[in-house]
Amino acid sequence: MELTLLGTGAPGGLPRPDCPCAVCAAVARGRSHTRAATALLVDGTLLLDLTPGPAFAAARAGKSLHGVRQVLLSHPHDGPALEIPAGLPAPVRVSERQELALISGHRVRAVALDSPGTGYQVTGPAGECVLYLPPGAAPAGLEEGRDEAGTSYPYDMVLLDVLGRPDALAKLRGVGSVGPATDVLAVHIDHDVPSGPELHRRLAAAGAHTEPDGTTLVVGDYADLPEVPRRTLVLGGARSGKSVEAERRLESFPGVVYVATGGSRDGDAEWAARVTAHKERRPPSWRTQETCDLVPLLEESGPPLLVDCLALWLTDAMDRAGAWDDDRWRINGSRMVEERVGQLVEAVRRTRRTVVAVSNEVGSGVVPGTSSGRRFRDELGRLNTVFAAECEHVLLVTAGIAQPLRG
Template sequence: MEVLLLGTGAADGWPNPFCTCPSCADAAARGEIRGQTAALVDDVLLLDCGPEAPRAALRHGRTLAGVRHVLLTHSHPDHLGPQALLFRSWAATDSEIEVIGPVDALDQCRDWIAPTDPVRFVPVAAGDVLTVGEYRVRVLPAAHRVLADGDSVLYDVQGPGGDRMLWACDTGPLPVEWFDRVAGAEYDAVFLEETFGDRMDLGCAHHTLPAFGETVRILRACGAVTERTDVVAVHLGHHNPPLEQLRIRLAACGARAGDDGEVTTVGSATGKVAAAQRTLVLGGVRSGKSRHAEELLESFPAVTYVATGGTRDGDAEWAERVALHRARRPQSWTTVETDDVAAVLRGADEPLLIDCLGTWLTARLDRHDVWSGGDVTAVEADVEQLLEAWRSCAVPVVAVSNEVGSGVVPATASGRLFRDLLGRLNARVAAESESVTLVVAGIPTRLR
């Protein structure tokens, strides 16, 4: 199945057009404007159809002329824009369309069609199993309601090739017995709503970030999610942290944030998201790169800060730099001073911040006495070990490094050697990272 995400935002989208919170401001500055969540499957099946969905399809280069089935989860207005049926009647078409959903959602559609319109309504409730064109659809209960219990549902959709996906939008945390319904499903993709972010005071009709992680954990435990399942967070809103932080948080549970307009081939997205998100933050001296890296991880309760520079006896200026860095980090963070970064990466069980690769490289050059004419082969072996550990790290990790390729050519041979080695190291770490950011004058620019 080909799934086009027409939108990945909450009811108010993201950013909320009336809001200036840091999360909305960040999204607006990036130009990442998310519309209401909906999806188009194989150009024939529409998953939810809020008022923004038809126009979103056109913006993403698709037509809805081939849609023959609409699966509605519930009648909240961001999921149901019944006027789309009227617009369809204005086009020259005589093909029938099925509108499938809870009874009250279908009732809101009836006034938008003429008696002769080729529209067939199929009311469903949790527990139903039906054939929808070439698809097998199971209707599952949702922990969500419009006016009464049971008026919101989720969909388990199996394609003609056997590929299978779960459309779980909207729902809050689900009861333990719910997972018996999907045990052993081994979904190829799961689209799971995550609306409330870190807001714990908004009720249980939607997932918070911690609740999302717990739902994914149980889905894994019951065999609904496997290592090859693409777990995609949708229905995202501004109660979440800014997007880069959110991506790292989601990666910690093996999930990723969906993007408006992205196309996923369900059944071929094996290993699409790693168990942990690797992020490289580059920048010049005093560019704000370390502060930005700290901000990316600030919403985690515990982080290990890996200081690769160590201590320098008798260097008061260096001691002041270290003290300033420590003062702005949360007290819950743990500091480890070492240049054996590969060992820390291999043994980590909580998120890591490595600051920085430039001082790590300097320490390895010192250790192998390269400045006095030693062979760089040993340093290159250290780089290989670092990269191997970076690739296999099982927790979110952010590394800071100096961007050294934009200045003048160093006047000394040792300066040129260091610049060349660090430039190559940065490039190789970037190639193994899901996210790369360049910070200039305190302003982060996302490169990947």
């Protein structure tokens, strides 16, 4: 099956007309690709959604709409009436679970969603299977191991609003509809994510990619699938947005284990409020585990781990070693902390799980007034360095902006 992306943007296109935002302005100035409303041409015979000037968009992509036998819409279109070129069949929306057989040998099945609109599952004459979802949509009622249409999982390719609905991708992964060999393509790209390298970086973290308008893809051509980094360290100062960045990196994966290294801290109301705020932000399918015992978690196999954060883990390691006291530090505290850090780093090196760890970037600010404070700062700097050395990907977050230091 050959798929031509006549558009890859949100329904309003990118840049949005007359939008003063920084993303739209950058796209308008030619800093990155302009994107028309998402529409797909399948094997020159089936058109999924309409983009402005579809015949021209097809011509620019080296294709023609003359062979189109069916035009299907996936979502209600507001704004000006759609322009339908002469000779194109009238667009229709198929109702939930209805199935169509095209003369070209393609089969189309409407997929129920949790939002107004219809998803389409398209099976090619050779059996390849693609899922296309409208903007802001996730499939409704997926069950593990089978889908409502009885298709053999996983899909060869899925096209969806990866950035707007990362939970939809998590859901598809959770039931096995998206596997390691599924090509995940982000469409309906809007102005809420910086375009250019940041867009590609965020999509790569979700195991997805985006292509410019006019690209033609062959379904089942797995050559360029992005590889999700196994180990990521996210560094940042206090309230820099580092935890949000770490969570964002895993939000398209199901069943993530959130490892809170801060413990429960009985009686500390401010701490409890922070923990609650973090919990509320996280997807409901995630599980929280409060522990500083990271080595067994890294050694087990299982869903991705999000460790928040290494500074609190080090606080615990220093507590256990009595390292806040100058004499105890000299006698054996220093050695105990070094050993514990060594065991952690070894486990990170050997882990087969996807791990995203958060740590505080310290040392560039005020020099702590106590010797134990300076000791903590130094030890955390060392821990960050040896941890980062084992990670494929290291990010520094400042004012909510993540800059890749490695990867």
